[in-house]
Amino acid sequence: MKPSNALCLLSSTASAFVLPHTTPNCTSFATSVALGSFNATFLNATYYSADALNVSAVFNSVSFCEVYASISYGTGNDSLVFALWLPETLQYEGRFMAVGNGGMAGTIDYTNMLTQLNSGIGFCVAGGNAGHLASANNDGEGVYIPYLHDRAQITAWYHDAISLFTPAAKALAATYYGKAARYAYYDGCSTGGAQGFALAQYHPELFAGIVARSPGGWYSHLALSFLWNAQHTNKSSTNLTQAILNFTTAAVLDACDTLDGVQDRLIEDPLRCDFDIGSLACSESYGSALSNDTVNDTVECLTADQIEATKAIYAGPSRSDNGSNLYPGFSFGSEIEWLLQEGVLAEALSVPILQNLVYNNLSYDSNDFDWASDVADVDIKAGTLIDEISPDLSAFRDQGGKMLITQGWADPLNAATWTIDRLEQFQDIFGGDVSEFFNLFMVPGGGHCGAASYYPGVPATYHTVSKLVQWVERGEKPDELLSSNPPDGSTTTRKLCAWPATARYVSGDVDDWNSYICE
Ligand SMILES: *[C@@H]1O[C@H](CO)[C@@H](O)[C@H](O)[C@H]1NC(C)=O
Ligand SMILES: *[C@@H]1O[C@H](CO)[C@@H](O)[C@H](O)[C@H]1NC(C)=O
Ligand SMILES: *[C@@H]1O[C@H](CO)[C@@H](O)[C@H](O)[C@H]1NC(C)=O
Ligand SMILES: *[C@@H]1O[C@H](CO)[C@@H](O)[C@H](O)[C@H]1NC(C)=O
Ligand SMILES: *[C@@H]1O[C@H](CO)[C@@H](O)[C@H](O)[C@H]1NC(C)=O
Ligand SMILES: *[C@@H]1O[C@H](CO)[C@@H](O)[C@H](O)[C@H]1NC(C)=O
Ligand SMILES: *[C@@H]1O[C@H](CO)[C@@H](O)[C@H](O)[C@H]1NC(C)=O
Ligand SMILES: *[C@@H]1O[C@H](CO)[C@@H](O)[C@H](O)[C@H]1NC(C)=O
Ligand SMILES: *[C@@H]1O[C@H](CO)[C@@H](O)[C@H](O)[C@H]1NC(C)=O
Ligand SMILES: *[C@@H]1O[C@H](CO)[C@@H](O)[C@H](O)[C@H]1NC(C)=O
Ligand SMILES: *[C@@H]1O[C@H](CO)[C@@H](O)[C@H](O)[C@H]1NC(C)=O
Ligand SMILES: *[C@@H]1O[C@H](CO)[C@@H](O)[C@H](O)[C@H]1NC(C)=O
Numbered sequence: 001m002k003p004s005n006a007l008c009l010l011s012s013t014a015s016a017f018v019l020p021h022t023t024p025n026c027t028s029f030a031t032s033v034a035l036g037s038f039n040a041t042f043l044n045a046t047y048y049s050a051d052a053l054n055v056s057a058v059f060n061s062v063s064f065c066e067v068y069a070s071i072s073y074g075t076g077n078d079s080l081v082f083a084l085w086l087p088e089t090l091q092y093e094g095r096f097m098a099v100g101n102g103g104m105a106g107t108i109d110y111t112n113m114l115t116q117l118n119s120g121i122g123f124c125v126a127g128g129n130a131g132h133l134a135s136a137n138n139d140g141e142g143v144y145i146p147y148l149h150d151r152a153q154i155t156a157w158y159h160d161a162i163s164l165f166t167p168a169a170k171a172l173a174a175t176y177y178g179k180a181a182r183y184a185y186y187d188g189c190s191t192g193g194a195q196g197f198a199l200a201q202y203h204p205e206l207f208a209g210i211v212a213r214s215p216g217g218w219y220s221h222l223a224l225s226f227l228w229n230a231q232h233t234n235k236s237s238t239n240l241t242q243a244i245l246n247f248t249t250a251a252v253l254d255a256c257d258t259l260d261g262v263q264d265r266l267i268e269d270p271l272r273c274d275f276d277i278g279s280l281a282c283s284e285s286y287g288s289a290l291s292n293d294t295v296n297d298t299v300e301c302l303t304a305d306q307i308e309a310t311k312a313i314y315a316g317p318s319r320s321d322n323g324s325n326l327y328p329g330f331s332f333g334s335e336i337e338w339l340l341q342e343g344v345l346a347e348a349l350s351v352p353i354l355q356n357l358v359y360n361n362l363s364y365d366s367n368d369f370d371w372a373s374d375v376a377d378v379d380i381k382a383g384t385l386i387d388e389i390s391p392d393l394s395a396f397r398d399q400g401g402k403m404l405i406t407q408g409w410a411d412p413l414n415a416a417t418w419t420i421d422r423l424e425q426f427q428d429i430f431g432g433d434v435s436e437f438f439n440l441f442m443v444p445g446g447g448h449c450g451a452a453s454y455y456p457g458v459p460a461t462y463h464t465v466s467k468l469v470q471w472v473e474r475g476e477k478p479d480e481l482l483s484s485n486p487p488d489g490s491t492t493t494r495k496l497c498a499w500p501a502t503a504r505y506v507s508g509d510v511d512d513w514n515s516y517i518c519e
Pocket of ligand 2: 074
């Protein structure tokens with residue numbers, strides 16, 4: 001089905017949604033809502049006609065009323081700010097949508113709010129700043145980060161970021177339209193993906209449908225994986241330069257590209273790729289100069305230290321005492337963007353979390369981290385406050401909640417297979433198939449929240465939200481998803497399949513999603 005057809009179907013179902021009155025005055029209606037019972041305070045309201053708002057050169061296709069309010073939480077002096085966009089009644093189909101945050105949060109994701117407002121699905125859209133200001137993020141070594149010292153602000157970062165403002169936002173929308181929304185949806189990526197898992201685990205009653213993309217759900221151990229990858233590449237002999245990463249990715253693609261029957265410099269299922277990194281080892285007689293890309297940009301083989309470093313990143317962090325794995329490693333075909341893993345992410349996230357949240361010691365040296373005895377410190381001090389890893393989402397499932405996950409195989413931030421591990425945990429606890437409430441779509445050549453820079457031909461818009469709405473409102477389980485709009489501007493479309501199914505080429509144009517089936 002083409003996306004336009006999908007939207008048509010949705011709108012025709014929704015045309016039965018009739019509002020009892022014309023919308024009230026945007027700038028004054030909110031003062032009539034008893035926001036105090038939600039610990040909320042009205043801030044301001046502004047009416048935008050179509051094309052009046054410009055977010056990174058994208059304009060609002062429908063006119064809407066914007067309301068800002070704040071929520072006081074914690075001991076009462078913590079504050080979360082949220083925005084609510086209320087389109088005209090003709091463009092509203094009784095659907096409430098909340099969007100999540102990125103990274104350390106502290107800002108409202110207006111870009112995603114605009115995507116949802118413009119989607120044609122008939123949403124009113126809310127988004128918040130997760131309870132602190134971005135000016136309190138201060139990433140870097142030895143820097144005091146205020147919000148990581150305030151328990152309520154830490155839990156507002158992930159666990160309560162969305163739940164704190166959702167009841168007040170729903171109440172404002174109900175007053176504006178004279179009727180409560182019929183369905184509530186959520187969409188978020190990265191930190192926002194983790195916030196989606198937090199909603200299902202901690203606030204299962206708030207949303208009927210959740211899209212969680214590239215979720216950083218086991219955040220405390222994701223931070224450990226950044227540290228692990230940095231420590232394994234921090235010497236000149238273990239440094240995996242861009243030229244080496246390019247060389248490795250090219251070799252992996254040479255070995256595994258055509259396993260799926262299509263030669264497209266893309267691996268459909270990296271788990272089926274049986275690549276041996278040892279096959280790239282320099283022979284002893286070869287001469288080290290040829291593997292030294294500082295001499296010449298041409299890399300022809302990897303030294304033993306470079307192979308060990310690469311293996312460490314494929315494997316992911318493990319305990320030094322008994323070898324048990326602490327977070328998954330990276331997948332074949334993702335190597336080319338690993339530079340981020342070689343210190344940048346550790347400095348921006350792992351070190352600040354260790355120094356502020358875990359050890360409350362700004363002089364703490366992360367090279368002292370003991371990969372056996374110190375893991376418990378991370379679990380107790382950070383994990384309990386920022387992770388969303390319960391294998392039991394029965395409260396969410398039992399009331400009919402639906403979760404749709406996307407994860408790029410070439411995501412350079414969070415290891416792709418964490419989402420597969422989660423799916424398998426749910427299958428274990430619920431005794432088999434969980435596709436009635438949880439479906440995961442792995443994206444070959446997909447990056448973090450969209451395109452991976454090395455795969456510009458891979459469609460980077462995943463048609464998740466319209467599919468989720470059909471699933472929630474019409475019970476149509478999503479077995480496959482359309483992806484479109486690759487960064488290279490081509491018209492390529494691809495079929496994404498509910499894991500463990502993958503797309504198999506049948507016949508026709510290899511760049512048309514209709515030429516594939518999920519199996
Ligand atoms: C809406 O209310 C504001 C404030 O009370 C007032 O200034 C404005 O004129 C009203 N707008 C309309 C269209 O009635
Ligand atoms: C309002 O804040 C108080 C104090 O923090 C809290 O106990 C109460 O549950 C909050 N109410 C709502 C509706 O969130
Ligand atoms: C409304 O409040 C928000 C949040 O404090 C602020 O960012 C925005 O500038 C305000 N808008 C107006 C029109 O005052
Ligand atoms: C819209 O915003 C972008 C920056 O985000 C700016 O470059 C562009 O000029 C703006 N367009 C208009 C018409 O104001
Ligand atoms: C918040 O209030 C508590 C107790 O009222 C106080 O101890 C704390 O310092 C305050 N925090 C901030 C950031 O103002
Ligand atoms: C790794 O190589 C890059 C690029 O040549 C360089 O900037 C960086 O300092 C090197 N890092 C180490 C630890 O040698
Ligand atoms: C690595 O590959 C990318 C993408 O093909 C290319 O743009 C870049 O120049 C290459 N870098 C090196 C150092 O070979
Ligand atoms: C790599 O190149 C650098 C710069 O020319 C040189 O100093 C170093 O000795 C070389 N390393 C090896 C292993 O050949
Ligand atoms: C440098 O690269 C060229 C190809 O561009 C290759 O022929 C040559 O052998 C390389 N030399 C060294 C020392 O790596
Ligand atoms: C390794 O040790 C940890 C901590 O004691 C324990 O939780 C885990 O089960 C152990 N794993 C193995 C494989 O022994
Ligand atoms: C803080 O960390 C440093 C470096 O790891 C250590 O030497 C120092 O003892 C720690 N301070 C406290 C109070 O634990
Ligand atoms: C690299 O990390 C290891 C493990 O933490 C540490 O012992 C070593 O000092 C680090 N090396 C450099 C050059 O930073």
